[in-house]
Amino acid sequence: MIVILEKNITDKKMDEIISLLEENMFSVYKSSSEEEVILHVSGGKPGFNSKNLKHLEGIADVIKTDESFKLSGRKNKNENTLITLPGYEGVEIGGNGIAIIAGPCSVENEKQIFEIAELVAKCGARILRGGAFKPRSSPYSFQGLGADGLKLIRKAADTFKLAVVTEVMDTRHVDLIEEYTDIFQVGSRNMQNYPLLKELGKRKKPVLLKRGFAARIEEWLLSAEYILSGGNEGVILCERGIRTFENFTRNTFDLSAIPVIHQKSHLPIAADPSHATGLRQRVIPMARAAVAAGADAIMVEVHNNPQHALSDGPQALEPDQFCLLLSQLKRIAEVIDRKII
Ligand code: PEP
Ligand code: MN
Numbered sequence: 001m002i003v004i005l006e007k008n009i010t011d012k013k014m015d016e017i018i019s020l021l022e023e024n025m026f027s028v029y030k031s032s033s034e035e036e037v038i039l040h041v042s043g044g045k046p047g048f049n050s051k052n053l054k055h056l057e058g059i060a061d062v063i064k065t066d067e068s069f070k071l072s073g074r075k076n077k078n079e080n081t082l083i084t085l086p087g088y089e090g091v092e093i094g095g096n097g098i099a100i101i102a103g104p105c106s107v108e109n110e111k112q113i114f115e116i117a118e119l120v121a122k123c124g125a126r127i128l129r130g131g132a133f134k135p136r137s138s139p140y141s142f143q144g145l146g147a148d149g150l151k152l153i154r155k156a157a158d159t160f161k162l163a164v165v166t167e168v169m170d171t172r173h174v175d176l177i178e179e180y181t182d183i184f185q186v187g188s189r190n191m192q193n194y195p196l197l198k199e200l201g202k203r204k205k206p207v208l209l210k211r212g213f214a215a216r217i218e219e220w221l222l223s224a225e226y227i228l229s230g231g232n233e234g235v236i237l238c239e240r241g242i243r244t245f246e247n248f249t250r251n252t253f254d255l256s257a258i259p260v261i262h263q264k265s266h267l268p269i270a271a272d273p274s275h276a277t278g279l280r281q282r283v284i285p286m287a288r289a290a291v292a293a294g295a296d297a298i299m300v301e302v303h304n305n306p307q308h309a310l311s312d313g314p315q316a317l318e319p320d321q322f323c324l325l326l327s328q329l330k331r332i333a334e335v336i337d338r339k340i341i
Contacts, residue, residue, distance in 0.1 A: 001050055002063040002076060003039040013058040020056075024048050029071070029229050036060075040070050040229070071228035072221045072235070072265045081266050083206045083234050085182050088163045090341060091126045093206075093236050093297050094268030097341035098333055101165055101208075101270070101299040102322060103129035105312035106142060107149035113156040115304040121160035123323040126341065127183075128153065128162040129299060133169050134311060135189045142310040150180040165208055165299075171199045178205060188213045188240055188275070191223050201230015208270060208299075210238045213251060217260055224267060237261055237269045238299065239290075241276030250278025250315070253286050258293040270297035274315045280306070283315055284325055291332045291340075298329065 003021075005014060014030075014037065021028050021041055025048075029040040044050070054062045070076060083093040093099045102120045107113050107130040117128050132149025134142065145152070150166065157164045167185040168177045174196075177184060184200055184207045186193070191212035200207050207227050211220045224235045239258060241251025253276035261269040271290035273283045287298050303309045303316035317325065330340045 001041045002070070003041055003053065003059055004061040004063070005037045005039065006058050006060045007036065009037065009058045017056065017058055027229070029231060031071075031077075031233075038076075040076075042070070042229075068218075069221050069225065069264065072224045072267055074264060074266055077266050079266060081233065081235075081268060083236055083268060085163050085206075088126065088161075088182070091163055092341070093270070095296075096338050098291060098295065098329070098338055099127060099270075099297040099341055100125035100326060100329070101127040101129050101297055102302045103153075104303050104309065104316065105301050106131045106134050106144050106310055107153050107166075108145070108310050110152055110156075112304060113152050114159065116302060117153075117156035117160045117162060119302065119304065119319050119322065121162055123326045124340070125326065126162060127165055127297075128157045128160075129165045129185070129301075131167045131185075131311075133167060133173060133177075135167070135169055135187050136311065147176060150177060154180040168196065168200070169193075171195050174199050174203065178203060181205065183208050183236070186210060191215055191220065194223075194226055197223055197226035198230055201227045201232045203232055204234075206234030206236060207232065208236045208238050210240045210272070211242065211254075211257070213241065213243045215242070217257055217264075221265060224265075235267050236297065237265070237267055238272055238297075239269065239276070239295075240272040249276070249282065251276050253277060253290075255286075255289055255293045258290065258295050262294055268296035269294075270299055271295040272299040274299070274301040274312070274317075278315050280315055280317050280321065283317060284321065287325055288328060288332055291329050291338075292336065294336070300325070 025045045130153045134144035163182040165183040188210045244252040273286035301316045302322040306313045306316040
């Protein structure tokens with residue numbers, strides 16, 4: 001249910017209304033704009049008659065809604081969410097610009113991440129990716145450098161004035177990762193890790209929420225609701241391919257999710273053709289297609305020496321390929337009146 005408060009409501013009255021709702025076992029999320037203050041209310045004691053709320057002082061209207069996508073859907077907020085990053089002027093996700101997020105699958109050592117950061121910056125991208133805590137299918141594969149990896153990616157990003165995206169897998173690492181990153185990444189395997197999503201909902205930094213490899217769009221948006229309902233409005237959805245019967249590709253890149261998300265949600269949508277296709281020759285055409293399909297950001301893996309990468313080498317773009325791809329994406333973006341940033 002949505003509770004619209006009266007325009008001139010006092011803070012005291014608003015607190016009284018929120019307390020009353022919480023005493024009746026509702027969870028309440030407040031969102032305010034210049035025009036109005038709205039309470040998004042869910043749950044509630046069995047038998048509570050919400051009709052009575054309409055008559056309370058301070059409440060302008062109560063709208064009952066069985067819409068599950070209360071915060072991510074367009075019904076209650078049509079204006080697109082624009083994610084900005086403090087300290088990085090001009091870097092935004094969800095506006096007219098299409099942000100490029102690039103970097104290795106994993107941070108491996110200082111030389112590697114510095115060389116890649118330099119390349120990313122030189123080709124004109126503004127956001128560096130790289131995992132320090134890696135979700136690997138096998139426990140015997142390289143698991144990432146952990147805290148040391150975070151320090152390295154931060155140092156490299158700062159040197160080349162790039163923002164950082166890195167993955168968080170565990171609630172116990174949120175504080176640590178928050179110190180080093182600008183955007184938290186939730187990987188495909190953790191899209192339904194609800195305790196993690198709830199914890200990130202309490203934070204201020206944006207979250208790049210990858211689609212689970214077996215998740216429907218509905219489930220993905222519900223996962224976004226976990227973050228939004230905690231008060232963190234900065235969610236970027238990221239399509240990275242889903243598992244189907246097809247096995248000539250690593251995953252099936254669901255490009256159609258891009259216009260579907262734009263229609264159903266005000267949240268920005270990124271596309272990751274690297275994990276979707278698994279091979280660098282396929283990453284390039286699918287990155288081009290994702291721009292044409294309306295993605296607000298493109299995330300690609302790039303490596304200074306892909307043959308020796310400790311994870312996901314076959315899908316990492318060679319340095320020259322990355323620069324060429326970016327120049328092509330710029331031209332495709334122009335055709336749809338957007339620009340690469
Ligand atoms: C990654 O981005 O490095 C990653 C592991 O991606 P995904 O969660 O999409 O598999
Ligand atoms: Mn990877």
